[in-house]
Amino acid sequence: MILKKLTFAVTLALSTNVVLANCGDINGRVSIIGNEFPAIQTVAAAAATCASDSVTVESNLTADYQTINLPGLQGNPAEYTTAVITNSSIVALMNEDVIRPLDELIAKYGQDIPKSNLITIDGKVMAVAFMANAQHLAYRKDVLAEIGVEPPTTYEELLSAAEMIREKGIMQYPVGGTYQAGWNLATEFVNMYNGYGADYYKASDSAEVAINNPQGVATLEMMKALTEYMNPDYLTHDSNAATAEFEAGNTALINIWGSRMATLQDNEGAEEVVFSNTISGGPLTVAGGTTPATALWWDGWSIAKNISDEDAEASFVAMANGIDPSILNDDTMGEAVWMLEGYTPSAANDGVFASIKAGSKSFPMLPYHGLLHTALGDNLSDYLQGKESAEQALADTEAAYTTAAKEKGFL
Numbered sequence: 001m002i003l004k005k006l007t008f009a010v011t012l013a014l015s016t017n018v019v020l021a022n023c024g025d026i027n028g029r030v031s032i033i034g035n036e037f038p039a040i041q042t043v044a045a046a047a048a049t050c051a052s053d054s055v056t057v058e059s060n061l062t063a064d065y066q067t068i069n070l071p072g073l074q075g076n077p078a079e080y081t082t083a084v085i086t087n088s089s090i091v092a093l094m095n096e097d098v099i100r101p102l103d104e105l106i107a108k109y110g111q112d113i114p115k116s117n118l119i120t121i122d123g124k125v126m127a128v129a130f131m132a133n134a135q136h137l138a139y140r141k142d143v144l145a146e147i148g149v150e151p152p153t154t155y156e157e158l159l160s161a162a163e164m165i166r167e168k169g170i171m172q173y174p175v176g177g178t179y180q181a182g183w184n185l186a187t188e189f190v191n192m193y194n195g196y197g198a199d200y201y202k203a204s205d206s207a208e209v210a211i212n213n214p215q216g217v218a219t220l221e222m223m224k225a226l227t228e229y230m231n232p233d234y235l236t237h238d239s240n241a242a243t244a245e246f247e248a249g250n251t252a253l254i255n256i257w258g259s260r261m262a263t264l265q266d267n268e269g270a271e272e273v274v275f276s277n278t279i280s281g282g283p284l285t286v287a288g289g290t291t292p293a294t295a296l297w298w299d300g301w302s303i304a305k306n307i308s309d310e311d312a313e314a315s316f317v318a319m320a321n322g323i324d325p326s327i328l329n330d331d332t333m334g335e336a337v338w339m340l341e342g343y344t345p346s347a348a349n350d351g352v353f354a355s356i357k358a359g360s361k362s363f364p365m366l367p368y369h370g371l372l373h374t375a376l377g378d379n380l381s382d383y384l385q386g387k388e389s390a391e392q393a394l395a396d397t398e399a400a401y402t403t404a405a406k407e408k409g410f411l
Helices: 002-013 038-050 065-074 089-095 103-109 141-147 155-167 183-196 214-227 239-247 258-265 309-322 347-357 369-379 390-407
Strands: 028-034 055-061 082-086 118-121 124-140 253-257 278-280 296-303
Touching: 028 038, 028 065, 028 309, 038 055, 038 082, 038 258, 038 296, 038 309, 055 065, 055 309, 065 082, 065 089, 082 089, 082 309, 089 124, 089 296, 089 369, 103 124, 103 309, 124 141, 124 258, 124 347, 141 155, 155 214, 155 253, 183 214, 183 369, 214 390, 239 253, 239 258, 253 258, 258 278, 258 347, 278 347, 296 309, 369 390
Parallel strands: 028 055, 028 082
Antiparallel strands: 082 296, 118 124, 124 253, 124 278, 124 296
């Protein structure tokens, strides 16, 4: 259901006229927590234009937002009034009951926000989406030309290309990735596991986990094979570090977020030989499968529960202005697959659209999947470092998840 919703939203946003209200007569405090990539920086900057004598607007955009947003919303009043979230991070916030339904705010201030952008859970609007995202291949066309191969379409082809690049002495560690232990590593597992086509749980209506299976083992084995061509410090590499490695000319093949492609292809931070040869590829498949080894995501914003109604209204109006179509221009158009009227796809967005077109699965938006995601991030690095078997790493993950799921009442 989520996949259909996301695909429809991206398509509709290209043709719907959207006219959002300006800041109007509001009062209160706006405090934004979110990730720090360019598209979110653009949204936060536009939201900040609502600052006035009666409205304060602050933002904390950081790669550590995943560990900050929940505690930052749990206080009373909450430290942050609005959180920029995804179909992964919204689950934890809903489980802890720290964000509020938006239906009344939409009726008062957001009547013109397209319904396709509204994330509805259990009959209540809990977030407003403004962009689609996915991880997919980015590659150096000049490096691939030097070894005489076509851009990889499978992870097996990527490994073959990486070995040729190393053998020719072009790069010692030609593969990049966001394998930082924790959230990033868990996300890479989800990507690869999707490609193997197995289920995460024993039944569609069950929270009983089922990843300790041949596909789970194969997922870890492929991930470890990739790390043999990565910088030895790969367990510290988040999106920022992986992007920096690519821009420095140290890697030529990387599974990276579509929202990072504009950075990889601009003329800042890299020599011309790097950015001028960087191409946005599609998602890769694995083991002869047809389902891409990636996941579809949406990014959006929510409003804190533990704040005054005045601050909630100010935050809603500011964030609605943050995603006004007027933010789109030559500089921002390529930052994301925007779910906004007037968005025109650029070459930087090709990979996300290819991921949608290829039928990629959506990241599971289940109330207990966040617990599994956390367990994966905490228990996979020992296998990648050769300290235990794949089966043991998966058993540890399942045990940690089961304990957490029982504590939360899901099992």
